[in-house]
Amino acid sequence: MSLPVVSPVPGRVTPMAEVPDPVFAQSMVGPGVAVLPSGGRQDALSPVDGTVVTLHPHAFVVATGAGQGVLVHLGIDTVKQKGEGFTLHVVKGESVRAGQPLISWDPDAVAAAGYSPVVPVVALDVEATALSGLPDGGDIAAGEQLFSWD
Template identity: 50%
Template structure:
């Protein structure tokens, strides 16, 4: 069994995944994890784990750990429609990143101005067992969390 410690990719209020207002995330269709509601300011999204940047889109990225655990960071809901507007990549797909490394600058006010929700779901790709993901205390309390702070642990 491998244990993956997942960090918050952005600062903000830690939120339980089931409270994300999108059924794809809240019902665990993509996988289980947690989310962060960022402040309404330009923020830096960092890698929540170390590994290979398997997928890099303007609004989302997946880091594959050496244990083959894929961690998805999705910046905002329905932000794919913006076609990259409000996002600046600082890495390239295929790069090896370290936990805490800057990946994307996220213009939260621009997303909010478009009427979209800026919440940042972070999930273990294809995790079908909610019990394999243990949320940090901040998530359980809905507390403020710093980027790079412990968000949840995944056991596979």
């Protein structure tokens, strides 16, 4: 059964190869796609139904009941912000639904601090061939399907 993965943020779809971090750009963590978020304070949404298994102010992983984990990283090198400007709405271990707000943040503030606000959305522990419908550009709304995990 195919798992729909929704965009955690609104913005412009960007190929993972264009993310300014080699770990993401070379898909070392896993395949996926990135979203260059539109500006202003906003919520980052859960990409799938599941459980929050990893939670930092700047990144999270939600794992489905079937064990499929999706990593969302809010900006590049944003760990250096030590949580400043990020507001958590959930706790580790919490069950969440796709489209549920997990973290509030401001991509403009991330850019103003000198970091890239691009948001990689990564399918963990899977080959790229397991993903379908990966867009290669265009605008996307938060909560709109980004790709399928087959």
